Amino acid sequence: MAEPTYRFFDVHVLRTHRLSRSLLRVVLGGPGLETVVSGGRDQRLKLFLPQEGQEEPVLPDVLDTGWYARWRGLDPAVRGIMRTYTVRDVRRDPGELDIDFALHGDLGPASRWAAAAAPGDRAALLAPVVTDNGGVDFRPPEGTDWVLLCADETAVPAVAAILEWLPAGTPVRAWISVAGEADRIALPTKCEAEVSWVTRPSPVAAAVEAAAFPAGRPYAWLAGESALVREVRRHLVGPRAFPRASVTFTGYWRAGASEDALLEESA
Numbered sequence: 506m507a508e509p510t511y512r513f514f515d516v517h518v519l520r521t522h523r524l525s526r527s528l529l530r531v532v533l534g535g536p537g538l539e540t541v542v543s544g545g546r547d548q549r550l551k552l553f554l555p556q557e558g559q560e561e562p563v564l565p566d567v568l569d570t571g572w573y574a575r576w577r578g579l580d581p582a583v584r585g586i587m588r589t590y591t592v593r594d595v596r597r598d599p600g601e602l603d604i605d606f607a608l609h610g611d612l613g614p615a616s617r618w619a620a621a622a623a624p625g626d627r628a629a630l631l632a633p634v635v636t637d638n639g640g641v642d643f644r645p646p647e648g649t650d651w652v653l654l655c656a657d658e659t660a661v662p663a664v665a666a667i668l669e670w671l672p673a674g675t676p677v678r679a680w681i682s683v684a685g686e687a688d689r690i691a692l693p694t695k696c697e698a699e700v701s702w703v704t705r706p707s708p709v710a711a712a713v714e715a716a717a718f719p720a721g722r723p724y725a726w727l728a729g730e731s732a733l734v735r736e737v738r739r740h741l742v743g744p745r746a747f748p749r750a751s752v753t754f755t756g757y758w759r760a761g762a763s764e765d766a767l768l769e770e771s772a
């Protein structure tokens with residue numbers, strides 16, 4: 506039987522660290538975490554959180570490849586709350602994993618949990634244990650001359666990891682939609698990166714539309730609120746004539762819908 510690419514881990518909060526007004530890094534530890542292997546870039550994982558009044562998230566008894574159907578079969582009011590996040594970094598010896606949360610108030614359980622996270626708080630992860638795990642979408646095709654990134658706060662962790670991962674000298678144009686100046690962070694990179702922070706309500710799509718692009722074959726990666734992603738993609742594959750295969754786009758969240766609602770829609 507094929508080796509699993511993801512495994513479940515019981516984790517607890519080790520510490521938190523504020524990166525900007527809206528971004529909070531939560532550093533997690535736990536048994537076996539040194540075996541997590543991130544593919545880098547926009548590597549995704551699943552985070553499971555306890556419901557109100559629980560000490561730890563409730564997961565199915567058997568966590569094999571059938572875990573998802575079993576999790577769905579549990580009472581939604583009792584089962585662990587499942588959310589998707591980016592592996593911002595992993596370290597061995599000791600095993601630690603960073604998730605950067607874009608805090609958006611009390612509205613969502615994950616945002617609420619992160620804002621209150623304290624050492625010892627318990628959670629669980631379904632995290633990658635091999636590099637080639639199917640959870641990385643940022644894949645510039647061979648022959649790419651320059652990279653376009655477009656994101657909001659939720660995709661800043663992925664943008665930061667992408668900028669760390671790309672080879673030195675890669676031309677990158679990035680547009681990031683944020684609520685204000687206090688939401689900006691430093692984005693260290695060896696790329697030739699030009700990062701434009703676009704403060705809402707200014708539309709990020711308009712900033713992309715007004716820009717002169719570098720010459721050569723582009724690869725675009727778009728992530729954040731669904732409408733933002735859709736609008737920028739439409740511009741790139743329309744007036745800018747980017748080949749569809751050269752645009753990777755992911756709605757990280759949708760205004761007015763929780764991740765549970767989105768999951769139900771796609772079920």
Ligand SMILES: Cc1cc2nc3c(=O)[nH]c(=O)nc-3n(C[C@H](O)[C@H](O)[C@H](O)COP(=O)(O)OP(=O)(O)OC[C@H]3O[C@@H](n4cnc5c(N)ncnc54)[C@H](O)[C@@H]3O)c2cc1C
Nearest residue numbers: 590591606607609613614615616659759760761762763764
């Ligand atoms: C592949 C992938 C990687 C992701 N990586 C990250 C990451 O590294 N960091 C990160 O912070 N998020 C990330 N997200 C987005 C995150 O999963 C969603 O924002 C998620 O909805 C947060 O869960 P919640 O429990 O806080 O809110 P939910 O219960 O899912 O939603 C409650 C309400 O809050 C709204 N909402 C959700 N997110 C936001 C937001 N950011 N701002 C304003 N309103 C919001 C919803 O529309 C809904 O109305 C990622 C998503 C995907 C698909």
